[in-house]
Amino acid sequence: MKRKKNGKFNFCLSCSAYLLTIILDLLFTYIATPNLLLEGNPLYNQTNFGWTGLIAINIITFIGYVAMAWYAFIKYQSPVTNETDMKRYLALINYGNADNYVPMMWKLPKNWGPQTACLCWSIVCVLPFCRMIIVLEWFLMIMRIRNEITEIFFTIVACFPMGRIDIFLAVIGAWILSFIWIKKEFKNNLKSIEKRRNQN
DSSP states (O other): OHHHHHHHHHHHHHHHHHHHHHHHHHHHHHHHOTTOTTOOOHHHHHHOOHHHHHHHHHHHHHHHHHHHHHIIIIIOOOOOOOOOSHHHHHHHHHHSOTTOOOGGGOSOOSOHHHHHHHHHHHHHHHHHHHHHHHHHHHHHHHHTOOSHHHHHHHHHHHTSGGGOHHHHHHHHHHHHHHHHHHHHHHHHHHHHHHHHHHHO
């Protein structure tokens, strides 16, 4: 019950945080470049539908974000196992056989639920922070804040195609968070085992 309640709270918190970053991003974009000449959204650059297209893209991405958050925090139910070894635990939940451990998970899983939940959780957790980088960029441009720190910041941003450092950080961040998700799930499994033992 507690985990389900925490899941709903995390779902609402993450969706609210991401919606806030979208609103701030669009607001600062309008202030900084109302004609969208400075807009670097790769999806917008492909469609070029003006503000209508940019807002539509953000609505679609938010819907996708909500769907991933719903699956990661509410829909996905961790499998019940008695495995106390992480490798055997991963093999069991992904391939249905505790003896079938696959290093680095290079083989396609038999059970897609854990992999999907891991991917969704990682993306959901990292996206609001990465989106805030874009908001920070717009804010610094609007306020015309120029000092050594901002110069270094924009120099680093300029090293990435179209200045999309947020995409790079989202990929790296999601990859790192996937390991955190695995550890978190394994610890919850150990707690579940201990709880069942105490009940017996």
